[in-house]
Amino acid sequence: MTRAGGSATSPLTPGSLLRVNDSEVAESDEEYDVVPDHRVRDAALGFFAGASSAILVPGIWSTIVAALFDTDTATKAFWAVLLFLLVPAYLIYREPSRRFGWSMLLGITVTIVAVVVAVVIFLMVLTAGENV
Numbered sequence: 001m002t003r004a005g006g007s008a009t010s011p012l013t014p015g016s017l018l019r020v021n022d023s024e025v026a027e028s029d030e031e032y033d034v035v036p037d038h039r040v041r042d043a044a045l046g047f048f049a050g051a052s053s054a055i056l057v058p059g060i061w062s063t064i065v066a067a068l069f070d071t072d073t074a075t076k077a078f079w080a081v082l083l084f085l086l087v088p089a090y091l092i093y094r095e096p097s098r099r100f101g102w103s104m105l106l107g108i109t110v111t112i113v114a115v116v117v118a119v120v121i122f123l124m125v126l127t128a129g130e131n132v
Contacts, residue, residue: 039099043099045100046100046102046103046107047103047104049100049104050107053107054111054112057081057084061080062078085108087104088101088102088104089101089105
């Protein structure tokens with residue numbers, strides 16, 4: 001069985017996958033050592049990481065704080081969860097992860113706005129039934 005330019009007699013190696021056919025071999029392997037730029041993948045992963053962290057981090061934090069402290073202390077310590085916003089800020093600061101950081105911040109923002117809008121609509125529907 002052959003793949004991507006490998007012949008039936010030569011074993012399948014990573015280098016054989018780079019050949020167009022057996023007669024055309026790259027001059028040097030340095031041409032293929034460049035890390036590809038995955039802009040869409042980085043943006044999508046950042047967005048969904050931000051969206052999931054906007055839901056999971058406050059929930060996990062409040063569970064841990066409520067289990068460890070009394071109600072008054074847990075209520076005051078809950079606002080420390082906002083420190084998780086430093087993660088996308090740090091990612092935006094660093095050059096290699098800037099796109100991921102902006103996408104993560106966008107995911108956090110969109111998720112928070114969607115949750116607030118959903119709660120407002122729910123409350124409007126709930127109170128509209130009482131006024132009729």
